[in-house]
Structure formats: structure tokens, C-alpha cells
Amino acid sequence: MLLLNVACEKAIEYEVLSGQLIGYVTLFDNNQNNLSDNSGVEIIVEGSNHQIKASTDEDGQFIVDNLKSGIYNFVFNKEGYCQHKIISYQFVGGNKPGTIYQTGLYSLSDIQIDSLEITDLERQYNVAFMVTAVSHQQVNSFSYYRYYLSNEPEISYKNYISTDVAYSFSGTENISFYLEIDTLKFPVGSELYLIMYPTSEAYQFYTDINSGKKIYTSINIYKPSEVANITIPEVEAPWWLK
Numbered sequence: 001m002l003l004l005n006v007a008c009e010k011a012i013e014y015e016v017l018s019g020q021l022i023g024y025v026t027l028f029d030n031n032q033n034n035l036s037d038n039s040g041v042e043i044i045v046e047g048s049n050h051q052i053k054a055s056t057d058e059d060g061q062f063i064v065d066n067l068k069s070g071i072y073n074f075v076f077n078k079e080g081y082c083q084h085k086i087i088s089y090q091f092v093g094g095n096k097p098g099t100i101y102q103t104g105l106y107s108l109s110d111i112q113i114d115s116l117e118i119t120d121l122e123r124q125y126n127v128a129f130m131v132t133a134v135s136h137q138q139v140n141s142f143s144y145y146r147y148y149l150s151n152e153p154e155i156s157y158k159n160y161i162s163t164d165v166a167y168s169f170s171g172t173e174n175i176s177f178y179l180e181i182d183t184l185k186f187p188v189g190s191e192l193y194l195i196m197y198p199t200s201e202a203y204q205f206y207t208d209i210n211s212g213k214k215i216y217t218s219i220n221i222y223k224p225s226e227v228a229n230i231t232i233p234e235v236e237a238p239w240w241l242k
Contacts, residue, residue, distance in 0.1 A: 017093030021064040023100030025056050025076060029107045030200050040078055041105060047072040069093035074100065081105045084217040085206045106218040109198035111135055111143065113225035116196060118179075120233055127181040127188075127235055131166075133196055133225060134174050143168045145175060146219050147196040151186060155193045155227060157219055158211070161185055165202045181232060188234045196225040 023043070027035040038060030045052035047070060054062040074086040084105055091098050115134045133145065144167060148160035157163075162185065168175040186192050201218035208215050 017069045018066050019069070019091070019093035019095070020097040021067050021091060021100065022097050023054075023062050023064075023074070023103065025060045025062065025103045025105055027060070027078070027081065027105050027107070028200065030109055032106070032201060041081075042077045044075040044077070045072050046075060067091055067093065067098075076103060076105055078105060081107055082200065082218050082220070084204065085215075087206050087209060104201070104204060106200035106204070108222070109143070109200050109220045111198035111220075112223055113145070113196055113198065116194065116225040116228040118192070118194060118228050118230045120230065121178075122233075123235065127183055127186075127232055129179045129181070129230065130176060131179050131194065131228075132174060132176045133166075144199045144202045144218075145196050146199045146202070146216055147194055149186070150193045151190055153191075153193055153227065153229070155195050156224070157197060157221060158208070158213065158215065160213070163214075163216070165199075166196070183232065186232050188232050190232050191229055192232055193227055193229045195227050197221065198223055 025038055025041045027038045027041070029035065037058050039056055039058045041056040043054045043062050045064060045067070048068070052064060052067070054064050056062045069092055072089050072091060074089060076084045082105065084103060086100065086103065089100065113133050113135055117132045119130045119132070121128045121130055131147070144165055146163060146165050148155055148157060148163045150160045152159065166175055166177045181192065197219035199216070199219040204218050205214040205216045207213070
């Protein structure tokens with residue numbers, strides 16, 4: 001006689017925890033001074049089935065209630081300020097509130113870059129340029145500019161190969177800086193494209209999950225310079241490499 005044991009399988013359902021998230025935002029002006037009133041920042045929570053929004057009070061605090069455990073992106077916006085994002089934040093939920101510690105939001109720089117020029121320094125053994133940007137307005141304090149390099153004319157703060165920061169000092173209208181080129185990234189004979197943005201702070205960024213590039217979030221994306229370009233010249237190999 002054949003005995004058959006039939007096992008009834010039942011799907012195990014797990015409870016998805018919910019909880020409270022508390023975060024803090026500090027607003028900064030163009031000179032990186034933090035403001036006393038940090039209210040009015042809109043926070044958009046991406047990753048939920050429905051749109052979740054919150055806003056900061058005067059102290060910069062915002063609260064999201066009944067948030068389900070999961071992975072979220074947080075987008076921070078306020079008119080006149082640079083947008084910032086926090087990507088892939090893991091929220092656990094439960095009785096203990098989650099916390100997003102101090103996030104900075106910087107005022108948009110009001111500097112306009114009127115012209116941009118690249119000059120070949122004609123070095124013997126390395127490729128080097130002098131970059132000069134002109135702004136027909138006096139800068140009232142120490143200021144930052146972020147520049148981006150690419151081998152494509154469609155260059156921007158999102159589409160680039162390398163990037164760095166240049167500086168200007170109080171009372172100056174022009175900024176000039178030395179730029180040495182890595183010929184592994186930009187081979188001899190290729191075209192180099194450069195663009196600059198005024199920025200209120202040098203290093204805050206998030207990483208774009210699609211491109212893997214750093215997106216610096218203190219630049220004024222609405223006031224880019226013109227795109228300057230130059231051909232990478234051929235230079236002589238040093239004697240010790242011959």
C-alpha cells in the first residue's frame with residue numbers, strides 16, 4: 001500500500017515595520033555662514049508607492065511619520081538654494097526613530113562667468129594649459145568655482161570625465177589657474193572641453209546611481225560658463241623614457 005503524505009504549504013507573511021524619521025537641514029549663504037532661520041526646505045521622499053513630502057521648521061528639523069521600512073532617496077529643495085540629494089538611505093522602522101543628521105543646503109552663487117579661455121603653455125615634456133575665467137563683477141569674498149573636463153562637447157556637471165575646484169580672492173574679477181592634463185584620459189590629438197560653474201561650497205556631493213558620477217550640489221547649475229575647447233598638443237617624451 002502506498003501512503004502519500006501531502007504537505008500543505010502556506011506562504012509566510014512578514015510584517016513590514018513602520019516608524020518615524022527625523023532629519024535636520026542647515027541653510028548657508030554664499031559665504032558659508034549658517035542662517036538662523038532654516039525653515040521652508042521641502043523634502044521629497046522617493047521610493048514609496050505614493051508621494052511623501054515634509055518641510056523644515058525654523059530649527060531645520062523635519063519629521064516623516066509612518067514611513068515603512070525600505071530604501072529611499074531624499075531630495076532637498078528651497079527656492080534660491082542648490083538642490084541636494086541623499087541616495088539609497090536604508091530606513092529600518094520600528095520604535096526607535098531613524099535619523100538623517102545635518103544636511104547642508106547652500107545659497108545659489110550670484111556670480112556670472114562671462115568668458116572662459118584655455119591657453120597652451122607649450123611645455124616640453126607635459127601637457128599644461130592656463131585657464132582664465134572673467135567675471136565683470138567684483139567678488140566680495142573668497143569664492144569657489146568648479147570646473148569639469150570632457151572629450152565630448154556635450155559637457156555638463158552630469159556629463160564629464162574629471163572635475164576639480166578653482167578659487168578666487170576678495171576684490172578680483174578674473175580667475176586664472178594652471179591645468180595639467182593626464183594624456184591617458186585625454187590622448188594627444190583629442191579635443192578637450194571645459195566648463196565652469198560658480199559654487200558656494202566646494203565638496204558636497206551625492207553619487208548618481210545610474211552613471212556612478214559624483215554630482216556636486218553646491219554649484220549654480222543655472223549659471224554655467226561657455227564651453228571652451230582646445231586640442232591636446234603633442235609633447236616630447238622625457239629623456240629617461242626614451
